[in-house]
Amino acid sequence: xxxxxxxxxxxxxxxxxxxxxxxxxxxxxxxxxxxxxxxxxxxxxxxxxxxxxxxxxxxxxxxxxxxxxxxxxxxxxxxxxxxxxxxxxxxxxxxxxxxxxxxxxxxxxxxxxxxxxxxxxxxxxxxxxxxxxxxxxxxxxxxxxxxxxxxxxxxxxxxxxxxxxxxxxxxxxxxxx
Amino acid sequence: xxxxxxxxxxxxxxxxxxxxxxxxxxxxxxxxxxxxxxxxxxxxxxxxxxxxxxxxxxxxxxxxxxxxxxxxxxxxxxxxxxxxxxxxxxxxxxxxxxxxxxxxxxxxxxxxxxxxxxxxxxxxxxxxxxxxxxxxxxxxxxxxxxxxxxxxxxxxxxxxxxxxxxxxxxxxxxxxx
Amino acid sequence: xxxxxxxxxxxxxxxxxxxxxxxxxxxxxxxxxxxxxxxxxxxxxxxxxxxxxxxxxxxxxxxxxxxxxxxxxxxxxxxxxxxxxxxxxxxxxxxxxxxxxxxxxxxxxxxxxxxxxxxxxxxxxxxxxxxxxxxxxxxxxxxxxxxxxxxxxxxxxxxxxxxxxxxxxxxxxxxxx
Amino acid sequence: xxxxxxxxxxxxxxxxxxxxxxxxxxxxxxxxxxxxxxxxxxxxxxxxxxxxxxxxxxxxxxxxxxxxxxxxxxxxxxxxxxxxxxxxxxxxxxxxxxxxxxxxxxxxxxxxxxxxxxxxxxxxxxxxxxxxxxxxxxxxxxxxxxxxxxxxxxxxxxxxxxxxxxxxxxxxxxxxx
Numbered sequence: 001x002x003x004x005x006x007x008x009x010x011x012x013x014x015x016x017x018x019x020x021x022x023x024x025x026x027x028x029x030x031x032x033x034x035x036x037x038x039x040x041x042x043x044x045x046x047x048x049x050x051x052x053x054x055x056x057x058x059x060x061x062x063x064x065x066x067x068x069x070x071x072x073x074x075x076x077x078x079x080x081x082x083x084x085x086x087x088x089x090x091x092x093x094x095x096x097x098x099x100x101x102x103x104x105x106x107x108x109x110x111x112x113x114x115x116x117x118x119x120x121x122x123x124x125x126x127x128x129x130x131x132x133x134x135x136x137x138x139x140x141x142x143x144x145x146x147x148x149x150x151x152x153x154x155x156x157x158x159x160x161x162x163x164x165x166x167x168x169x170x171x172x173x174x175x176x177x
Numbered sequence: 178x179x180x181x182x183x184x185x186x187x188x189x190x191x192x193x194x195x196x197x198x199x200x201x202x203x204x205x206x207x208x209x210x211x212x213x214x215x216x217x218x219x220x221x222x223x224x225x226x227x228x229x230x231x232x233x234x235x236x237x238x239x240x241x242x243x244x245x246x247x248x249x250x251x252x253x254x255x256x257x258x259x260x261x262x263x264x265x266x267x268x269x270x271x272x273x274x275x276x277x278x279x280x281x282x283x284x285x286x287x288x289x290x291x292x293x294x295x296x297x298x299x300x301x302x303x304x305x306x307x308x309x310x311x312x313x314x315x316x317x318x319x320x321x322x323x324x325x326x327x328x329x330x331x332x333x334x335x336x337x338x339x340x341x342x343x344x345x346x347x348x349x350x351x352x353x354x
Numbered sequence: 355x356x357x358x359x360x361x362x363x364x365x366x367x368x369x370x371x372x373x374x375x376x377x378x379x380x381x382x383x384x385x386x387x388x389x390x391x392x393x394x395x396x397x398x399x400x401x402x403x404x405x406x407x408x409x410x411x412x413x414x415x416x417x418x419x420x421x422x423x424x425x426x427x428x429x430x431x432x433x434x435x436x437x438x439x440x441x442x443x444x445x446x447x448x449x450x451x452x453x454x455x456x457x458x459x460x461x462x463x464x465x466x467x468x469x470x471x472x473x474x475x476x477x478x479x480x481x482x483x484x485x486x487x488x489x490x491x492x493x494x495x496x497x498x499x500x501x502x503x504x505x506x507x508x509x510x511x512x513x514x515x516x517x518x519x520x521x522x523x524x525x526x527x528x529x530x531x
Numbered sequence: 532x533x534x535x536x537x538x539x540x541x542x543x544x545x546x547x548x549x550x551x552x553x554x555x556x557x558x559x560x561x562x563x564x565x566x567x568x569x570x571x572x573x574x575x576x577x578x579x580x581x582x583x584x585x586x587x588x589x590x591x592x593x594x595x596x597x598x599x600x601x602x603x604x605x606x607x608x609x610x611x612x613x614x615x616x617x618x619x620x621x622x623x624x625x626x627x628x629x630x631x632x633x634x635x636x637x638x639x640x641x642x643x644x645x646x647x648x649x650x651x652x653x654x655x656x657x658x659x660x661x662x663x664x665x666x667x668x669x670x671x672x673x674x675x676x677x678x679x680x681x682x683x684x685x686x687x688x689x690x691x692x693x694x695x696x697x698x699x700x701x702x703x704x705x706x707x708x
Contacts, residue, residue, distance in 0.1 A: 015376065019373050019376070019377055021421075022369065022373065022421055023373055023377065023379070023380075023421055024380045024419050024420075024421060024423075025377065026377075026378045026379075026380055026474045033270065035268075035270055037253065037268070038247075038249045038250060038253055038268050039249050039267070039268030039269055039270050040249065040270075041270055065378050065474065066378075067375075067376055067377055067378060067472055068458065068459070068460070068463075068472055069378075070215075070456060070463070070464070071454060071456060071474070072215045072216050072217065073215060076214065076215055090216070090267060090304070091212075091214070091215050091216030092216055093210065093212055093216050093217075093218055093302050093304060093350045094275065094302065094349050094350050094351065094453075095350075095351045095453055095454040095456075096275075096349065096450070096451065096452060096453055096454070097450065097451070097454065098271065098273075098450060099448075099449055099450055099702075099703075099705060100425060100449040100450070100451065100476060100705075102424060102425060102449075104422065105422070106422070109422075109424070110424070110705075111705075111706075111707040118421055118422055120380045120419065120425070120474075120476075122454060122474075125270050125271065127267070127270060164707040164708075167702065167707070167708050168702040168703075168705075168708070171630075171698065171699040171702035171703070171708065172271050172273070172630075172699075172702070172703075173270045173271050173272075174271065174272045174630060174631075174641075174642075174699075175642075176642040176695040176698070177695075177698050177699070177702065177708050192553065196550055196553070196554055198598075199546070199550070199598055200550055200554065200556065200557075200598055201557045201596050201597075201598060201600075202554065202557075203554075203555045203557055203651045242555050242651065243555075244552075244553055244554055244555060244649055245635065245636070245637070245640075245649055246555075247633060247640070247641070248631060248633060248651070271630075272630055272631040272633075273627070273628065273629060273630055273631070274627065274628070274631065275627060276525075276526075276528060276625075276626055276627055277528075277602060277626040277627070277628065277653060279601060279602060279626075281599065282599070283599070286599075286601070287528075287601070288528075288529075288530040295598055295599055297557045297596065297602070297651075297653075299631060299651075341530040341531075344525065344530070344531050345525040345526075345528075345531070348453075348521065348522040348525035348526070348531065349453075349522075349525070349526075351453065351454075351464075351465075351522075352465075353465040353518040353521070354518075354521055354522070354525065354531050387624065389622075389624055391607065391622070392601075392603045392604060392607055392622050393603050393621070393622030393623055393624050394603065394624075395624055424569075426569045426570050426571065427569060430568065430569055444570070444621060444658070445566075445568070445569050445570030446570055447564065447566055447570050447571075447572055447656050447658060447704045448629065448656065448703050448704050448705065449704075449705045450629075450703065452625065452627075479624050479625065481621070481624060526625050526627070527624045527625050527626075528625065528626045
C-alpha cells in the first residue's frame, strides 16, 4: 500500500504513525481490469513500483480511507491517483466488497501482511474504461491476461499478500485459479 | 417475464410449455440503473407493458436463458432486446448474482409468483450508459429516482414480485428501503 | 453502537475520542437470527437499551474491532458480550459482509449516522443456536418475526440507521421489505 | 454430478434426457466443510466415487433442483442424500450463492464441463456439524485440510471442473489459492 495519500489527509505523519500502533486502519483495494462487452475480464492492471529494498514490486491499487470520506470516494480517489485522471473507473454500484483483506503487522495471522499497521481493506474489482498511465512513484503499469496474472500471483512475487488478493479476485470473476 | 424470446429459442411453443410443467426454468433478471461517476444509483429504469388484463404493468428486464447460452450473454441479449441496441449495458464482471428469485406457479411459496412456470432467476443490477428506448411490446420506459422506485415497489403494483426484487436490489446498492 | 468494549481496548478514553475525530473507525455489526433446518430466518433478535435521552432504543449487535483483532473474533466477542456466553453464534465462513454501513458524524451523508464518529461497519447476518440473555446495559432482548422486524424497522424507531441496516439484512436473506 | 436423484423426480429417464438436450438444467452444488467456533474452515469433505471409466473421482455434493422445489430444500436433500441423514448441514441464510458454475456439454466454453447437459449450478459453502457417512454409490468421504484440498484441486484430478469450483470456494472463505 502506498503512503502518499496521507500527505493530504487529516493527520500529521506523527499522529498517523501513532494511531497505526493503536487502531485498525480502514483501506480500500481495487483490482483494475479491462472487460469486454459481456463483462468478461480480459486484462488485469498491475502497478510496478520500486521497493525500499531496490526490487520491483507488482501492486494493486490500494490506499487509506480518510476521515469523513465515503468508500466509493476513496476508491475513485486512489484509482485516479494511481492510474491517472483519465482512467474512467466504473465504481461498483454496491458497497458489498468481494472480500475483506485483513493486513496484520505480525506475519502469519492471515495471508496478508503489512509491517506498518493493522489494516482492514475492503476489496473491489473495478473495470477501467479510459487511458491509464502510472502516476507518482509507480515505474510502470502492466496489463496482463487473467492467465498471466494468475501465474504471476501464484509465484508469490507480489508483496504483502497482493498475490493472494489478486487470485481471490480472479476466482470471484469466475476465472480458474 | 416476457415470453417473446422463446420464439427465437430451441423449443417449439408446445415443447416449452411441456417442459415448464416438469422442470425449473433458468431466468436472468436485470434491474437497469443510471449511475454517477462514483457508482451511486441515480435512476432506475422500469418497463411499462400492457398486461393481458388491460392494465399497465411496471416490469424489470427479465427472460429465459437458452440452451448453450452463457448467463452474461443472456443478460446482454435481454437488456438489448428490451432497452434497445444502444443501451450499452455494463454487464457485471462477477457471475455472483445479488439474489436468486424463485418464481413458483403456486402463490405464497416465495414472494415471487409466475402462473406459467417454476423459474429460478439470477438477479443482477446493471448500469446502462447509452440511449434506451422501449422495444417490442413495451409501451414506455420510465426512469425513476431510487426513492420513487422504492415507493412504487412498496405499493405492490408490480406484478409477480418484481416490486420485492426491486426493493432487494435497492437494499443491495445501499439505498434505504 | 455501545461503547463498553472500549474499556478493554488498547486506548484510553481520551485517546480514543481523539482518534475518532481524525480517523474512520472499523466496526462489525451482526443481525442475530434464529433459523430453521433449511436456513430460513424465523426470528430476529433486537436489543432494548435505555438511551441517554431516557427512551428505549432497539439495536443490533455492534462494536469496534480492536487493534490486532480479526473480524471474526470481533464478531464473536461482541455477540457473546451482548447476548451472553451461551449464544452459540454461527460465525459466517466467508469474510464477505452483506453490506458496508458507513456511519457519519454529519447526518444525511449516508442513511447511517453516529454523532460520535465516522465508523465503517462490516455487516453480517449471524444465526445463533444457543440460549441468549441480554448482557451489560441492555434491558431486554426481543425476538421478532421477520415481518414484525421489517415493520418495526420501517417506522424509523431504531436509532442511527439500524432500521435501514435491518431491512437491508432482511432483503439479503430473501425476505420482502 | 450424480444422477440418482432423477429416479425420484418428475420426469422419466427418457423425458429428462430429452429436456437436457433442449434446456439448461438448474443444479445446486455444495462444498461441505467443518468449521471452528470462529467460522474458520478447518476441513473440506470430498466424495470418492467410482467413475464409469474405472477411476476414482473426487466430487463435491451436487444435484438437480426438482420442479416446485426450493433451492434450500434441494441443497438439504442432496447433502443428506450424499452425506447421510445425520450430517446436520447449516443451510445458508441467504439465497445469494458465492458463484454460478455454468457446465456446458462442449468443453472449453467455461471452466466447467458436463457431457450430458447444460447445467446452471448455484454454488454454496455449507458447514456440516453432524456425523457424515458416504451414501449410495460413493466409496468414501475424505476430509482434507484447506491446504490439502487446494493442492488436490490444483492437480486437475477432479472431474468436470469441480477442482476449479473448490478453489473458488476456498478463495471465497478467505483461504489463499
